[in-house]
Amino acid sequence: MAAVSERTSACMNGRDLAIVAIVIIAWGSNFTAMKLALDELPPFLFVGLRFLILLPLLAILPRPPVPWWKILAVGTLINMGQFAFLFAAMRADVTAGLASLLLQAQAPLTILLSALFLGERVHGIQILGISVAVAGLVIFGVGAGGNLTRVGLGLILCGALCWAGGNLVLKGLRGVSMLPLFIWASLVPPVPMLALSLTVEGPEPVATIAALSMQGWVAVVYVALISTVLGYSLWGALLARHKAADVTPFALLIPVVGIATAALVLGERLTPLEVTGAVVIMAGLALSVLGPRLRPV
Incomplete structure (x- = not known):
């Protein structure tokens, strides 16, 4: 979701707002699809299979004009590290709705890492x-229980940290299309994830994949194609027509859609303490992401 263009444009028209809605729905509902797939697949095998499905697209998408080390870094941090931790957390004890919210800790983590390693200024409001946001995470930590354990919270925060680290790599790639970049970065996860799965998740990954139900396959394909291919294609088109500052704040709606979809499809419900933590985290995320734009106000 990093910025790929700084072009200015007029306010979004109805078509572009509809595209925003499609992307947010695709990315928000993605967590429910992940949970459904994880009912049948162990996490590391799921990571490997998810990106293995994308590799045929290398034949039609030329390699982006990016150094190989950056492609490998994005593949290692975002495609592999983020989802390995996230899927492990969701397989164990984290609901899809909470995962969609807590993973957004990547936003303030990106700000902190950018200040630490790139010398970027952090505004007081950020x-x-x-x-x-940290106070909201503490609420979840104190109230860990039914929908989230401390281990699950730690795993998701590790995934968010991997995503934030990948965002630092993406920061220097202005004008680069995100879809080809993430497809080429999909070269990284399959072999190490399938090897890790073979080592710790069982000796028969092929048999596990062969036993997938139709629902499981639909969930895996949804995560691989709808979330990645459709989502990044449309998001990149928006960033090509509008300033990043006008587009990226819409990503704050992802956990809203994620929690709503999980409640509708999976029947997930938040406890009162989790609702409080969610509201506090969303407030913190809003200040972190929108802070520099709110300062003049």
């Missing part, structure tokens, strides 16, 4: 937002 520090406030990060502090509020």
